[in-house]
Amino acid sequence: MSTIAIGPPSASIGNVAAANLGNSAHGDVVEVSLLLPSEWANDLMDLARERRQSVGQIIRSMIGQALDESASGS
16 A cells, blocks of 8 residues: 655755756666645545555556657657
8 A cells, every 4th residue: 555645845955956966877766756736645545546556656657658658759
């Protein structure tokens, strides 16, 4: 079952430019922090329960679809 913590960010984001984040090697795994309106988070948890998937699985699927569409020029 998925759990989403709802609250203020636990750390200051600071002034980090994307260029300073570096690149990951193909096949590496990175963690991405995602801030959502609480209503979206609740809806996402409901969807995960309906589909019997984790929230992470649903988000990865959505990102994968968007990247595939972008690569194919849609």
